[in-house]
Amino acid sequence: MRVDVQGLTVRYGSVTAVDDMSFSLSGNKIYGLLGRNGSGKTSLMSVLAGYRKPAGSVELDGVPVFENAAAMRQVCLVRHTPDAADKGDKVSYVLEYGAAWRETWDNDYALELAELFKLSLKAKAGELSLGQRSALGVVIGLASRSPLTMFDESHLGMDTPTRYAFYDALLNDFMAHPRTIIVSTHLIEELASLLEEVVIIDGGRLVLQEEADVLRSRGTEVTGNAADVDEFTAGLTVLSEKSLGRTKATMVYGTLDDARLIRARQLGLELGPIALQDLFVHLTATVGGVR
């Protein structure tokens, strides 16, 4: 499912959560929506899901989503606390809602996931732990098989094995049923291998939209003799530096041209990739005006 956002603004009183944002997602990929706390991720996804009326244009496959029955049927947004469940409802009842109201719902898969995440069907949603509530949200999101499925911090409270089970289930289901999936997370490195494309926002504005591999190629870790590293990185954007004795490792941002690569070889420096998370920190810190 294609997503087109044009001139989107979301305000809460005097606070602007999303500020004149425009971007397009071609669809059928797993997208990472990355941003710091308060960057506007949840507001953006709320508008994409038709939870609130947009100021600007939000279209799914070319049609507006807000109060458009055909478009809204195609969307599912889940957070760590499932919006599609009432606290007093038993898990079995929550799944029945999905089966009753969603044409694309796969109930066998929902029950399979509930077993995977060890969710008791008799337990009430409000009595589940935070991690279990997150797992219930994941069950709803994956079993909905919605052409646009969004997970907003859906891993919160999950222990590590459960998070990995979520990532595996997400990838396996995406492979079996390709669709547009947007994942918002602060655990960037855990999910980095799943993400095909990354959208970074900060302060309600779009910072960057890039293929994940292309973005990774923009950062390099330079390791070697401290003096050589300093000479090599002079004039480059340095993200961080670490020293151990005479050895120094410096992370730089920006594509290295052929002359630089030849110079690195001459100096005997090691060049390696850097983590997506480090790039994210750099990009949002600069734009956010923290540094």
Next chain:
Amino acid sequence: MKIFRHLTTTLVTFCAIVAAVVFAFAVVVTFVVSAFSDIEISAWNVVASQIARWFLFWVGIYVIHNVLPIAVAHGRTRREFLVAASGFSVVLAVAMSVLARLGFLAEGGIYALMDWHADEHGTPLAYFLMFLVWCVAGMFCAAAFDRFGAAGVFSVPVGLASVIITTVRIPGSGNLPFIGNIPSLLGEGWHVASVAAFLVVLAGTWAVVRDMPVRVRTS
């Protein structure tokens, strides 16, 4: 249609079960009271004219505050939900007024057997309109508070005015605090005012909900 079916099958069934339990409780209470004094009022009328309307008011709140966000989260539009909820309010009011009538019939049999005396109660139409307006008034107030927060308090006078109108033709309905007995001025023609009240609060509910943001739950 799915929302309407869901609301009617779950909530009407739930309300019917609650009504049956409350009826049994009212009968037990009546027998207990008869041991100490003469029975001169209908216990079921106390339930039907006073308690039931607040229960219907709560159902209206529940429908908007709890079920609407779930419907939107499952990809349903507010318009679809409002159509379903409007129809549901009528079906629920019909069901509850039928249950009220059945309760009066059953209670009448018991009272006749025991030679007890019951006071006057309203017509099925009066109960239907009272239940209908109280339910929709609950929806209206819930929508206003959900959308405007504390400013939703301005919906209360409108809701209050609409529900008071419906109690005029219900004997015994004015015995609770807050709402006093109101003289019946227009006879059966007063029901027209109840219908108007229903249309006003229903239109208000639509106006508030139509593009209401659904708050993302945070706890």
